[in-house]
Amino acid sequence: MRFLMALYEIFTNPQFYKLTLTAATPFIFASLGGVYSEITGVVNIALEGIMLMGAFFSIVFTFALGNPWIGVAAAIVIGLGMAWLHAWASIKWCGNQIVSGTALILLAQGVTGFLMEPIFGQPGQTDIVGRIPEFRIPGLANIPFIGDAIGTLSPLIYIAFGSVALTWFIIFKTKLGLRMRAVGENPEAADTLGVNVHMVRYFGVLMSGVMAALGGAFLSVGEVGNFRELMTGGRGFIALAAMILGNWNPVGAMWASLLFGFSEAFANQLQSSPLLHVSSNVKPLFNMFPFVVTLVVVAGFIGRTRPPAADGVPYEK
Amino acid sequence: MRSRLWAFLVPIVSVVIALLLASLVILFIGQNPITAYQALIRGAFGSKLSLATTIVKTTPLILTGLAVGFAFRAGLFNIGAEGQMIMGALVATTVGINMGSTPAVIAIPLTMLAGMAAGAGYAAIIGFLKAKTGAHEVVSSIMLNWIAEYFATYMVTVPLAVGMGTPKSPEIAPSAKLPPLLTVQATELTSGILIAILAAFVMYIILEKTTKGYEIKATGFNPYAAEYGGIKISQNIILAMAVSGALAGLAGSLEVMGVHHRFLGTLSGGKGFDGISIALIGQNHPIGIIFAALLMGSLRTGSNEMQFVGVPKHIIIIVQGIVIFLVAADRIVRTVLIRKRVKSQ
Numbered sequence: 001m002r003f004l005m006a007l008y009e010i011f012t013n014p015q016f017y018k019l020t021l022t023a024a025t026p027f028i029f030a031s032l033g034g035v036y037s038e039i040t041g042v043v044n045i046a047l048e049g050i051m052l053m054g055a056f057f058s059i060v061f062t063f064a065l066g067n068p069w070i071g072v073a074a075a076i077v078i079g080l081g082m083a084w085l086h087a088w089a090s091i092k093w094c095g096n097q098i099v100s101g102t103a104l105i106l107l108a109q110g111v112t113g114f115l116m117e118p119i120f121g122q123p124g125q126t127d128i129v130g131r132i133p134e135f136r137i138p139g140l141a142n143i144p145f146i147g148d149a150i151g152t153l154s155p156l157i158y159i160a161f162g163s164v165a166l167t168w169f170i171i172f173k174t175k176l177g178l179r180m181r182a183v184g185e186n187p188e189a190a191d192t193l194g195v196n197v198h199m200v201r202y203f204g205v206l207m208s209g210v211m212a213a214l215g216g217a218f219l220s221v222g223e224v225g226n227f228r229e230l231m232t233g234g235r236g237f238i239a240l241a242a243m244i245l246g247n248w249n250p251v252g253a254m255w256a257s258l259l260f261g262f263s264e265a266f267a268n269q270l271q272s273s274p275l276l277h278v279s280s281n282v283k284p285l286f287n288m289f290p291f292v293v294t295l296v297v298v299a300g301f302i303g304r305t306r307p308p309a310a311d312g313v314p315y316e317k
Numbered sequence: 318m319r320s321r322l323w324a325f326l327v328p329i330v331s332v333v334i335a336l337l338l339a340s341l342v343i344l345f346i347g348q349n350p351i352t353a354y355q356a357l358i359r360g361a362f363g364s365k366l367s368l369a370t371t372i373v374k375t376t377p378l379i380l381t382g383l384a385v386g387f388a389f390r391a392g393l394f395n396i397g398a399e400g401q402m403i404m405g406a407l408v409a410t411t412v413g414i415n416m417g418s419t420p421a422v423i424a425i426p427l428t429m430l431a432g433m434a435a436g437a438g439y440a441a442i443i444g445f446l447k448a449k450t451g452a453h454e455v456v457s458s459i460m461l462n463w464i465a466e467y468f469a470t471y472m473v474t475v476p477l478a479v480g481m482g483t484p485k486s487p488e489i490a491p492s493a494k495l496p497p498l499l500t501v502q503a504t505e506l507t508s509g510i511l512i513a514i515l516a517a518f519v520m521y522i523i524l525e526k527t528t529k530g531y532e533i534k535a536t537g538f539n540p541y542a543a544e545y546g547g548i549k550i551s552q553n554i555i556l557a558m559a560v561s562g563a564l565a566g567l568a569g570s571l572e573v574m575g576v577h578h579r580f581l582g583t584l585s586g587g588k589g590f591d592g593i594s595i596a597l598i599g600q601n602h603p604i605g606i607i608f609a610a611l612l613m614g615s616l617r618t619g620s621n622e623m624q625f626v627g628v629p630k631h632i633i634i635i636v637q638g639i640v641i642f643l644v645a646a647d648r649i650v651r652t653v654l655i656r657k658r659v660k661s662q
Contacts, residue, residue: 109634299446
């Protein structure tokens with residue numbers, strides 16, 4: 001009974017929906033990154049590492065130059081660099097894409113951990129160096145309930161949803177998008193028709209770097225204002241699952257990201273609910289929740305979604 | 318013969334390049350790479366104690382390297398050795414605590430097998446999902462890693478917790494502890510290293526001398542051809558993951574039985590991920606893996622000494638990242654070379 005009351009309190013509180021959107025945003029950015037890359041036929045499990053680099057360098061540049069938006073721009077540049085490395089190994093050298101992705105994740109963990117002390121003088125986590133202020137949409141913010149839930153959010157959250165629309169438009173409504181899909185489904189045929197397969201794949205992978213880095217930047221300068229070691233905590237992989245669950249479609253990936261964001265916010269709210277008195281000892285079990293949801297979803301739905309036919313297969317002329 | 322030379326050269330060249338690039342990173346933060354690498358070598362091999370520590374650190378790495386390498390041979394990427402090792406350690410601890418006055422001849426193998434079974438079972442979930450639903454093993458392994466980590470944190474803070482301070486389980490029964498080979502100061506050189514080397518030998522036999530090993534390799538090499546040849550693919554995927562997980566679980570058991578004698582929750586500390594680097598550097602060959610694990614174990618041990626001269630030990634992770642990156646890209650360079658030769662014939 002107490003549990004049902006706690007549920008009622010959580011679901012009728014507009015803050016919960018705000019938290020869901022906040023938790024979903026890194027997934028949305030990174031899963032769009034996954035879509036960009038995989039739709040052209042390159043598997044990018046380095047999302048986790050790119051996010052971590054984005055989170056770290058946005059804080060570094062905010063710390064150095066004082067403006068969190070410069071931090072976001074720096075994150076994008078770093079994301080492009082990381083993605084270029086992945087593209088270079090997987091497209092130019094036809095390397096094993098999963099192994100290259102793993103290498104970049106390690107590289108990101110190493111670089112971010114290594115630079116903590118020289119830059120911030122302490123390992124573990126940085127001081128709060130500044131975050132992007134929330135943006136209030138006039139009018140929308142005044143509506144009861146809805147205004148509290150979605151009227152005042154970090155601008156990056158609005159940008160995330162804008163990116164969903166933009167990605168959908170690029171992939172399904174432009175010539176470039178048609179080429180991306182063609183290259184991911186049947187690179188030989190696309191090549192015959194004069195499409196530069198490598199160039200299109202480079203574009204897809206580089207865009208995935210931009211998106212994943214934005215997801216990482218949101219975690220640090222968008223949400224908390226500092227960097228903690230390994231703060232992405234597996235979110236890049238949850239984003240991959242969201243991409244799969246969303247059937248490699250940007251809109252589908254957004255819905256899946258919202259589901260995972262919902263489960264993360266739900267687990268957090270449930271363990272901090274004043275009605276339930278959850279002991280801090282069992283909190284690890286609540287932290288497990290989003291990962292269990294992801295696992296079940298991936299196992300349950302995967303047969304019903306279909307990856308691009310040439311996903312993960314290097315293309316040689 | 319030529320390809321064998323390549324298999325030997327590629328990882329060595331990759332490690333050398335990685336160390337060179339890492340020295341640039343060290344220069345970047347204003348430290349001297351030569352001093353840093355001297356400290357690294359001194360820290361890993363400079364004294365009897367550091368040598369013993371290196372071997373202790375190498376032991377689980379051999380096993381996680383074998384775990385990842387075995388899966389690679391079956392065409393599977395077991396990025397979940399981390400979680401399997403945690404589950405192995407957790408179950409081995411639970412069994413070890415309850416061994417009471419059971420004689421060591423029974424207690425040691427029983428505790429060890431329990432940990433292996435836990436790792437095998439945990440990994441079999443990944444194999445099962447891959448075989449039955451097509452769920453990619455990378456995504457499901459990562460989810461299971463996090464689940465294992467949080468579950469272990471819970472177990473060690475609530476049901477198994479003893480004492481104050483850092484969460485820890487009670488000590489396992491004396492009869493379940495592995496006898497040390499020798500003791501240097503407070504560091505026991507565990508006999509686990511012998512078990513790890515034995516495991517490498519067993520893996521070699523399974524892969525090279527048995528029909529099942531042939532089937533697993535065939536599944537990895539070309540699943541469609543293997544299926545056409547009458548090999549049951551899904552069965553072999555699950556089996557290969559289970560064997561891989563058993564090796565990772567053994568790594569966890571030996572850490573508990575030979576080193577910590579209790580469960581500390583955060584015991585794995587990236588050893589499962591190190592297993593990936595080790596398998597790639599060792600080219601998935603059991604002997605190669607032993608040497609690659611020794612390399613990684615000495616880097617890990619030596620990096621503590623490097624901290625004292627002002628170089629964060631994360632440099633080792635950077636080195637690993639570069640090595641894996643080069644190995645990933647290089648595989649294809651070799652394929653291209655072979656293809657050119659075929660074309661010219």
